[in-house]
Amino acid sequence: xxxxxxxxxxxxxxxxxxxxxxxxxxxxxxxxxxxxxxxxxxxxxxxxxxxxxxxxxxxxxxxxxxxxxxxxxxxxxxxxxxxxxxxxxxxxxxxxxxxxxxxxxxxxxxxxxxxxxxxxxxxxxxxxxxxxxxxxxxxxxxxxxxxxxxxxxxxxxxxxxxxxxxxxxxxxxxxxxxxxxxxxxxxxxxxxxxxxxxxxxxxxxxxxxxxxxxxxxxxxxxxxxxxxxxxxxxxxxxxxxxxxxxxxxxxxxxxxxxxxxxxxxxxxxxxxxxxxxxxxxxxxxxxxxxxxxxxxxxxxxxxxxxxxxxxxxxxxxxxxxxxxxxxxxxxxxxxxx
Numbered sequence: 001x002x003x004x005x006x007x008x009x010x011x012x013x014x015x016x017x018x019x020x021x022x023x024x025x026x027x028x029x030x031x032x033x034x035x036x037x038x039x040x041x042x043x044x045x046x047x048x049x050x051x052x053x054x055x056x057x058x059x060x061x062x063x064x065x066x067x068x069x070x071x072x073x074x075x076x077x078x079x080x081x082x083x084x085x086x087x088x089x090x091x092x093x094x095x096x097x098x099x100x101x102x103x104x105x106x107x108x109x110x111x112x113x114x115x116x117x118x119x120x121x122x123x124x125x126x127x128x129x130x131x132x133x134x135x136x137x138x139x140x141x142x143x144x145x146x147x148x149x150x151x152x153x154x155x156x157x158x159x160x161x162x163x164x165x166x167x168x169x170x171x172x173x174x175x176x177x178x179x180x181x182x183x184x185x186x187x188x189x190x191x192x193x194x195x196x197x198x199x200x201x202x203x204x205x206x207x208x209x210x211x212x213x214x215x216x217x218x219x220x221x222x223x224x225x226x227x228x229x230x231x232x233x234x235x236x237x238x239x240x241x242x243x244x245x246x247x248x249x250x251x252x253x254x255x256x257x258x259x260x261x262x263x264x265x266x267x268x269x270x271x272x273x274x275x276x277x278x279x280x281x282x283x284x285x286x287x288x289x290x291x292x293x294x295x296x297x298x299x300x301x302x303x304x305x306x307x308x309x310x311x312x313x314x315x316x317x318x319x320x321x322x323x324x325x326x327x328x329x330x331x332x333x334x335x336x337x
Contacts (some may be wrong), residue, residue, distance in 0.1 A: 024060055033072070045071055052096075053077070062086040065110060069093040078103045087113050097301040098140070102128075111154055115151060116136060124150055126169060132178070136160060142186075148172040155200060166192050177203050179222060192216055199225055215240055238265025243269070 014033040026046030029121030035051035042062040049071040057077040065088035073095040108130040121143040129149040134157030141161040150167035155178035163185040180201030189212035201222030215236035
């Protein structure tokens, strides 16, 4: 009776201190380098950093922060109908895993959970509702699917990856895309969900293959979000365009900007107001483009005179432009149709 009473006292003390009686157990097959984690509670690597394969059995509820960071891990298997609910920050950082099937019981993924890993694709299940999602510097990553529960992409989420395709869940809840989230990736087009209200600075910087992009109405855009992007089709409102240019943005810095679809307002007026002003300091290098305005009119602009341009209030036709001495340097010019 005294022993039972003593054990109960210990349990109460541990629980009062915020410690759980639950604990995982680790079974390591050294010959095959397979680590099996069973039991209950929050798991790490158990000190078996040479394991190349890990099996997470039913009962484990979370993976600790940095659980497998820097280990020899190549493969991870989760129990079907398991109990895992969270993956800690940097849990798989710098591992050699090439794929991971995240259980739909997981609701939280910590920051940089997969950073520097060898993942080639990543699917975030709809169940994930907490955490800043990303796979920074996953150099082999080419495909990403974002579940409908994800609300934010962390800063530099996919910077340093070979990302080509991004799919967002229909009826999703994504509201923010962090700074430099897609910087330097290989995406060619992206359909940003209408739920997004914030796009961080340099979010798509140096995405040299990006040719098509829509900006949801009302979304704020950080400065430089599109610098160095060779956009072919861009959907944006006049208000967003104005705010972006005021923030030092660079739609006008894009070497091959071709068409802008203005969803509301007068993009032509915004370009005229800011196109040659201090907010277009990034304008050097723009070759030519056209803006389809909300009123149905089209704005044509040119940098080097190959299409048409105007100085002051004089508007030249294409034929006249060919006969006029071209301006010195790379000065942004506009022509209205």
